[in-house]
Amino acid sequence: MSAGCSLLWTGAEEDDRVFDLHDWEGAEPRWCPGCGDLSVLTAMQRLAVAEQFVPETTVFVSGIGCSSRFPHYMKAYGFHGIHGRALPVATGVKLSRPELTVFVAMGDGDCTSIGAAHWLHMIRYNIDVTALLMDNNIYGLTKKQSSPTTPQGFASNTAPRGSWLPALDPIQATLGVTNASFVAQTAEWVPAHLYATLRAAYHHKGFSFVRILQRCPQYTDSIYKEAVRKPSIVELLVHENGLTVPELDRLYTNQRRHDPRDLDEARRLAEASDVIRLGIFFQDESRPRYDLIRALPQRTVEEKIRLMNEELDRYAV
Amino acid sequence: MVTTIKAEAGVAAAEADTSGAEPVVHRCSEHTVEILSDSGEGAQKCGQAFGTVSAKMGNGAWTVEIIPAEIQPPARTPAGASGNRIRISSAQVTNWGDRTNLVVAFNEQVLLSRHEIGAFADDAVILVENMWATHEDEDIRKAWASAMAQLATAHYRVIEVPMEEQCLTVVENARKGKNMFALGLLAWIYDRDLELVREQIAYTFRKKSAEVYEANIALLDLGVKWASEHLDFRIQVPAAPVGQAMVVMNGNQALALGGIASGMELAAMYPITPATSVSHHLSDVFESYGGVVHQAEDEIAAIGVAIGASYAGKCAFTITSGPGLALKTEFIGLATMIEVPLVIVDVQRGGPSTGLPTKVEQSDLLAAVFGQPGDTPKVVLAPATIEECFHVMITARRIADAFRVPVLVLSDANLATGVQPFPRPEPRPEWFSPPPDQSPVPEGLRPFDWDARTGLSQRFIPGQPGGMHIVTGLHHDENGKLTYDQKMYQHSSAMRSRKLAVLQEMLQPPVVTGDADGGDLLLVGWGSTRGAIEEAVEQARGEGLSVSSTHLSFLSPLQPGLKQIFSKFKKVMTVEINYSDDPTAPYITEENRRRGQLSFLLRASTLVDVDCWTRVLGEPLRPATLVDVIRANVPQGGAR
Numbered sequence: 001m002s003a004g005c006s007l008l009w010t011g012a013e014e015d016d017r018v019f020d021l022h023d024w025e026g027a028e029p030r031w032c033p034g035c036g037d038l039s040v041l042t043a044m045q046r047l048a049v050a051e052q053f054v055p056e057t058t059v060f061v062s063g064i065g066c067s068s069r070f071p072h073y074m075k076a077y078g079f080h081g082i083h084g085r086a087l088p089v090a091t092g093v094k095l096s097r098p099e100l101t102v103f104v105a106m107g108d109g110d111c112t113s114i115g116a117a118h119w120l121h122m123i124r125y126n127i128d129v130t131a132l133l134m135d136n137n138i139y140g141l142t143k144k145q146s147s148p149t150t151p152q153g154f155a156s157n158t159a160p161r162g163s164w165l166p167a168l169d170p171i172q173a174t175l176g177v178t179n180a181s182f183v184a185q186t187a188e189w190v191p192a193h194l195y196a197t198l199r200a201a202y203h204h205k206g207f208s209f210v211r212i213l214q215r216c217p218q219y220t221d222s223i224y225k226e227a228v229r230k231p232s233i234v235e236l237l238v239h240e241n242g243l244t245v246p247e248l249d250r251l252y253t254n255q256r257r258h259d260p261r262d263l264d265e266a267r268r269l270a271e272a273s274d275v276i277r278l279g280i281f282f283q284d285e286s287r288p289r290y291d292l293i294r295a296l297p298q299r300t301v302e303e304k305i306r307l308m309n310e311e312l313d314r315y316a317v
Numbered sequence: 318m319v320t321t322i323k324a325e326a327g328v329a330a331a332e333a334d335t336s337g338a339e340p341v342v343h344r345c346s347e348h349t350v351e352i353l354s355d356s357g358e359g360a361q362k363c364g365q366a367f368g369t370v371s372a373k374m375g376n377g378a379w380t381v382e383i384i385p386a387e388i389q390p391p392a393r394t395p396a397g398a399s400g401n402r403i404r405i406s407s408a409q410v411t412n413w414g415d416r417t418n419l420v421v422a423f424n425e426q427v428l429l430s431r432h433e434i435g436a437f438a439d440d441a442v443i444l445v446e447n448m449w450a451t452h453e454d455e456d457i458r459k460a461w462a463s464a465m466a467q468l469a470t471a472h473y474r475v476i477e478v479p480m481e482e483q484c485l486t487v488v489e490n491a492r493k494g495k496n497m498f499a500l501g502l503l504a505w506i507y508d509r510d511l512e513l514v515r516e517q518i519a520y521t522f523r524k525k526s527a528e529v530y531e532a533n534i535a536l537l538d539l540g541v542k543w544a545s546e547h548l549d550f551r552i553q554v555p556a557a558p559v560g561q562a563m564v565v566m567n568g569n570q571a572l573a574l575g576g577i578a579s580g581m582e583l584a585a586m587y588p589i590t591p592a593t594s595v596s597h598h599l600s601d602v603f604e605s606y607g608g609v610v611h612q613a614e615d616e617i618a619a620i621g622v623a624i625g626a627s628y629a630g631k632c633a634f635t636i637t638s639g640p641g642l643a644l645k646t647e648f649i650g651l652a653t654m655i656e657v658p659l660v661i662v663d664v665q666r667g668g669p670s671t672g673l674p675t676k677v678e679q680s681d682l683l684a685a686v687f688g689q690p691g692d693t694p695k696v697v698l699a700p701a702t703i704e705e706c707f708h709v710m711i712t713a714r715r716i717a718d719a720f721r722v723p724v725l726v727l728s729d730a731n732l733a734t735g736v737q738p739f740p741r742p743e744p745r746p747e748w749f750s751p752p753p754d755q756s757p758v759p760e761g762l763r764p765f766d767w768d769a770r771t772g773l774s775q776r777f778i779p780g781q782p783g784g785m786h787i788v789t790g791l792h793h794d795e796n797g798k799l800t801y802d803q804k805m806y807q808h809s810s811a812m813r814s815r816k817l818a819v820l821q822e823m824l825q826p827p828v829v830t831g832d833a834d835g836g837d838l839l840l841v842g843w844g845s846t847r848g849a850i851e852e853a854v855e856q857a858r859g860e861g862l863s864v865s866s867t868h869l870s871f872l873s874p875l876q877p878g879l880k881q882i883f884s885k886f887k888k889v890m891t892v893e894i895n896y897s898d899d900p901t902a903p904y905i906t907e908e909n910r911r912r913g914q915l916s917f918l919l920r921a922s923t924l925v926d927v928d929c930w931t932r933v934l935g936e937p938l939r940p941a942t943l944v945d946v947i948r949a950n951v952p953q954g955g956a957r
Contacts, residue, residue, distance in 0.1 A: 026787075027798065056782045061625070064790075071787050072799070077779040078787035079628055081621075082651050088618040092625020092633065093779070095609060096583055097753070100629065100779055118621075121614040299607040301580075301749045307606055308578055308744040315570070317373045317563035317738050 015054065023055060024048045026075040034221075036188035036214030037067050040134055043195045044074065044103075047202060058101045061090040063110035066141045066216075067134035070105035084115025087122040090129045094291050104131040108147045109139050112168055116148075122207055123177040125290040130201045130208040133170055136216040137223055144219045151223060170211045171281060172270045175263070181206035181287040183266070184243075184280045187213040189228050190252075193236070193278055196245045205285050213276070227276050237269070237279025260284075344553045347377075347406035348507075349414050349438075352499055353431060354423035355392045356385050356399040359496030363421075364401020365736065366517045367503050371403065372565040372738040373513050375556030377410035378403060379848075380567075381937065382734035383431075384675040393449075393457070395430030405507075407557045410737065411702065411848025415941040417441055419506070419552070421499045423480065424449060425464035432468060439472050442550075444502060446495070447477035476548070478502070483543055487535045497533045501540015507552055511541070562741040568706040568732030568845075572662055573598035575710030576634055577606055578742065580749030581660065583633040585611040585622035590674040591730040592638045592664035616644035620661065624648060627657045628788065630753025630778035632718050634660035634710075639668045639681050642688070649723055650689040653813060655788035656765065656776070658717030658724075660710065665729040665844075667935050676935030677730040679844050680895035682914040685725045686873045694814045696724040697873035701847035704739035705870070706732055711748045718750060720816045721776055727872070729894075731845040731937040758784035763795040765809075772815035817874040824871055826878030830854060831865025835885025838951045840866040841927070842892050843915050846938050850892055853943030857951075864947050872918065880923040887952045890928035891916040892943060897931040 024045040031037045048058070058076040062068035064083035071078025081089050090104045111119050111133045122131070138156065139145040145158040149170065153162035174183045182204040186197035194212065201208035215221050215228075227233055235254045238244050242260040249255075258265060258279065266281040299307070350367065354360035361382060368380035383400040390397035404414040416438040422428040422445045431437065449461040468475060484491035484498050497518065504514050518533050566574070572595045576584060584603070586596045600610045613619035619635045626633035637645065642663050652659045665681045667673025685697045696716055700709040706728055713724040758777055764786040766774045777784030786797040792809065794800040829839070830851050842850045847868045854866045865886070869876055883889045893913040898905045912920070913929030920927050930946050932938070 055785050057780055059629075059779050072789075076785055078785075078789075079625075079655075080787055080789035080791070081624075082647050082790055085617060085621045085648065088613065088621025089625035089628070091611075091618075092583070092585070092622035092627070093629040094625075095611065095622065096626035096631045096633065097629040097779065117614055118618055121618070294609050294611070296604055296607045296609065298752075299605075301746050304577070304580070304606050304749055305744045305746065307602075308574070311574065311577075311602060312564055312741055312744075315564035315566045316741065317375075317565050 019049060019052060019055065021045055021049055024075050026073045026078075029073050030069065031066060032217050034215070034217035035066070036136060036212070036216070037070070037134060039188035039191055039194060040067075040132065040212055040214075041070065041073050043191060043198050046195060047198050048074070050199070051202065053101060057099065058103070059093055060103045060105060061086045061093065062105040063107070063115060064141075065107035065110055065139070067105055067107040068110065070134075084110050084113070085118065086110065087115065087118040087131070091122065091125065091127055094127050094129055095294060098128075098291055098295060102129045104129055106131065106133055108133065108135040108137060108149045108170075112148045112170055112173070120177055123174055123209065124179045126179050126181050126207045126287050127291040128205055128207070128289060130198075130204075131210065132198075133209065133211045134214055135170065135211055136214040136220050137167070138216050138219045140216045140219060154220075154223070156219075169270065172267070174209050175267050175270050175282055179287050180209070180282060181284050182208040182280070183282045184209070185211045185213065186278050187224070187227070187234070187276070188215070189224065190234075190248065190278065192245050192247050196243055197280070200243055200280060204283060206287055206289055233275055235275040235277045237277055237281065239280075242280035242283060338549070340549050340551045342551045342553050344555070346408070346554070347404065347410070347414070348419065348552055348554050349402065349404040349417045350419045350421075350503065351383070351400055351402040351417045351431070351436070352421045352496070352503075353383070353398055353400040353427040354496070355397050355427065356388065356390050358399070358423055358492060360400040360423065360499070362521055363496040363500045363503075364403055366500055366514065366521060367509070368401070368403040368405070368736050369565055370504075370509050370513045370517050371405045371507070372563070372736070374510055375558045376554055377406040377408050377557070378565070378736065378738060379410040379413050380404075380736040381413045381731065384734070393424050393426045393460070395426055395433070398427035398430045400427070405554050407555050409559070412852060412940065413731070413735065413849075413937050415939045420444065421502060422446065423495055425461050425468075429464045429467065432471065437471075437473065441473045443468070443473050443475045444478050445475060446480040448479065448481040450477070478543070483539055484536060487539055488532055494532065494536045497536035498540040498543075501537040501542075502544045504537065505541045505544035505551070506548065507554065563738045564741045565736060565738040566703065567734055567736045568700070568703045568728055569595040569664065569734070570598045571703050571706035572636075572664075572710060572726070572728060575707040576660075577603060577608060578707070578744055578748050579660075579711040579714035580751075581634050581714055582606070582608045582631050583611065583623065583626040584608070584636060585613050585619040585626075585633065586636040587613050587616045587619045587641060589616070589638045589641045591666055591733045592636050592641070592662065594733065595636045595662065595664065616641040617648065620645040620648040620659075624652055624657055624659055627652075627659050628655070628779075630780070632658040632660065632714050632750055634662060634714075636662045636664070638664050638666050638674075639684070640671060642681060642684060646689050649695065650691060650693050651790045652723040653689070653693045653695055654790045656721035656774070656813070657788070658714070658721055660713045660717055660724050660726065662726045662728065664733045665727060667933065673935045675730065677845070677894055677937055678933060678935070679727075679729055679846070679893050680914065680933070681727060682843070682872060682895070683917065685727055686918065692810060692814070694722070694817050695873060696720070696722055696817070696820065697727060697871070698724060699727040699844040699870055699872055700732065701844060701868055701870060702739065703732060703735060703737040707742055714750060716820065720820060721774065722816055727844060729845050735845075753778045753780065755780045757782040764788075764797045765793065765795045767795060767809070767812040770815075771819045772812035773819065821874035821877055824874070824876050826882065827867045827869055827876050829865050829867045829882060831858060832863065833865075836865055837863035837887045838865070838947065839883065839886035839889045840864065840892050840947070841869065841889060841915065841919065842866065843869045843872060846892060846894060849938040849940050849943060852940040853947060856940065856944050857947040862947060862951050864951060869915070872915070875918065875922055879919065880925060883923055883925040883927070888928065888950060889925055890930055890950060891919065892938065892946070893929060893931045894933065894938065895931050896933050897929050
């Protein structure tokens with residue numbers, strides 16, 4: 001197709017290519033052995049094959065931190081930007097090229113600390129982007145500083161006598177923002193749930209926010225040690241309107257039927273800290289989407305010149 | 318084009334009261350008018366309408382807003398003066414000129430504030446609302462009497478006008494109507510085409526009801542009638558038709574329209590004075606072109622969204638002023654590093670910090686050129702006129718795309734609110750950016766395939782099959798992959814830098830106005846000061862002084878040939894609206910003197926001893942001031 005054509009070639013039509021796992025293997029991951037990021041990468045590559053993402057129309061945007069290396073390891077278009085600012089970049093990509101599939105990978109520092117303003121506003125914009133908060137409760141790349149999600153009392157290099165305050169709960173925060181449309185929590189050590197959650201997030205039309213509970217093998221291995229060993233302290237939120245993961249039924253018997261259309265109940269469940277809840281807390285595809293509201297028909301150069309001439313005539317002397 | 322200002326400007330003071338007699342008509346080659354009110358009384362609308370109508374009638378015109386920092390500052394205070402200043406001429410006007418010849422003021426306090434800073438010509442005519450003389454509040458009556466006594470010590474001709482009383486005969490709230498009554502006064506005094514005035518009023522109130530329009534027309538007519546019955550003078554500034562199609566707008570409107578004409582389809586911004594009105598003008602019309610103005614949650618998000626859109630294949634722009642530029646710093650560095658095209662508009666205001674939000678300064682130059690940690694080569698352009706505000710956006714976008722580089726456009730508060738007619742642009746297809754290239758990337762091409770001589774490379778855009786790659790702010794190689802290779806750090810830095818040298822080779826040396834072969838003194842300017850500098854140079858040359866000027870539109874890279882031009886003059890100095898130490902001040906030495914920002918750049922790049930004259934008074938430069946500067950700086954024995 002010639003570059004002068006105004007219709008974008010999306011690769012979707014008359015495309016008989018089939019992409020396998022090999023097509024999604026980017027650079028060799030440099031994460032530590034046992035890092036939760038590896039599970040997320042595996043789930044995402046699996047999803048890419050299952051859903052037959054087209055590599056050239058898929059964009060991964062990230063910030064800075066261990067998890068923000070994510071785009072390097074997917075063989076798509078990737079934007080490894082600056083700390084905390086992945087969401088504005090993703091907004092620009094999606095507003096300008098709505099036909100692209102856009103994922104955002106952020107760490108807890110990226111999303112809930114330095115980039116918190118963008119997080120809050122992205123929830124409200126509800127742009128069709130899937131965001132992964134890869135939350136290992138610590139700054140890993142810069143060597144063990146407390147993040148907003150570090151549990152109270154957990155010692156770090158910047159709070160050696162333990163983190164001073166209760167941890168910020170990203171699910172509570174997200175559910176509290178006007179126009180939230182998809183809010184889910186999953187864990188890297190439950191791969192089937194992780195995969196099912198990413199899949200649901202990908203299919204959701206609007207801003208999908210997925211918090212992934214992760215262990216940092218270097219610094220926060222202990223935080224979810226008990227939860228990994230004892231599925232009984234994990235509660236799965238299941239519902240035919242949300243997520244069911246039948247292969248987990250035998251191991252994760254602690255399940256709660258929760259209709260993700262019920263925002264009040266979602267907020268109540270997020271507030272209660274009795275167990276670790278995994279599942280879709282809230283989903284509503286009817287929420288207004290900024291990317292659709294602002295979408296406009298493209299104009300040809302000839303049309304623009306005609307409009308510009310009319311405009312200049314208004315300023316004519 | 319610079320005009321020589323003849324001394325005939327200005328109205329002779331104190332004609333005898335000639336009620337009933339024909340008014341005396343004063344013919345002037347130019348005249349400067351200002352309308353002053355409390356904020357919210359509409360002096361701006363009056364001034365803008367007067368300036369636009371004058372331009373449409375064929376006068377050269379330049380209008381400047383007088384803006385208080387607050388939306389509703391206290392009434393009747395010197396700090397609250399809001400208004401508009403219009404210089405009209407028989408020839409083209411390139412700057413705001415010197416002192417004001419005729420003033421319309423809605424109260425004596427705003428008048429006093431301008432009087433105290435020497436804004437008025439010695440023989441200025443002042444039309445002032447006189448309701449305060451008989452106001453029920455004794456303090457106000459006293460304030461009036463005291464101000465009028467103070468003004469009486471000057472040689473103005475003061476004419477009291479019962480504006481409130483008159484306006485109340487046609488509207489209930491005179492506060493909302495005096496501006497159109499004042500427009501009527503001016504329309505009669507300057508013999509403006511009333512049909513054009515009415516058209517302009519219709520345009521100004523196009524979003525309001527028919528009743529609002531009718532009321533404003535009634536006020537206009539009332540002003541015309543009162544003036545014709547009470548004033549004994551009129552002023553004629555003959556028009557000089559330019560013989561080509563012209564448009565009239567302010568610099569921010571020109572930036573907005575230029576941004577559209579460049580083919581960019583996304584402008585991301587966060588409100589900041591005095592840049593915000595660019596996005597107001599854009600928001601009015603951009604959507605019809607398929608363009609989006611995205612008001613982001615903050616300055617950082619605004620540039621991030623623009624970079625995201627640019628990365629995705631459609632060069633975008635962000636619009637800000639000094640404090641916002643500071644916040645965008647990290648993202649600008651990223652744009653340089655990942656080589657995405659981007660246009661950043663900085664409508665400069667007074668700094669540092671929050672500084673002077675509504676007032677002019679040129680103090681973001683060094684921040685623009687050097688403001689990022691690490692070595693961050695980028696292009697910096699500065700429009701000098703309102704016409705250039707339009708065209709610079711097209712140039713900026715094309716350079717950004719061709720060189721894969723962020724381009725900063727430095728406008729300022731003087732251009733932002735100044736209104737000036739200029740030749741109507743004729744939009745051309747090549748101005749508009751093409752749609753993103755979506756063709757497959759041939760095997761073997763790399764996303765940062767730097768040409769070893771030029772540093773230029775071809776960008777791959779999402780959607781292009783076979784072009785998948787990562788952009789990263791980390792040091793990377795030609796494949797875009799992280800690298801730990803020391804030679805690659807050096808090489809990629811050289812490649813990003815080389816592009817500026819390649820661009821410089823494509824530029825022309827700046828034009829010297831005056832003696833291209835050299836002389837005693839060369840003034841060097843940049844940005845909005847060009848009109849004032851060239852007018853002053855022409856006047857000083859008329860006095861026999863050997864002075865020339867040159868004006869730079871590229872600040873990074875600098876235009877070529879500067880050293881050679883400078884070598885032909887005995888003395889070279891920049892004229893800028895930013896801070897420099899007075900060399901005679903305590904502690905200041907040749908070595909520690911902090912100089913004007915362009916002077917700093919020029920000294921570093923040419924090794925010529927470039928002096929500077931700078932001021933930070935929060936107002937545009939006046940030609941008459943610069944003539945004095947020239948007289949004081951032409952080297953001894955400099956008269957031709």
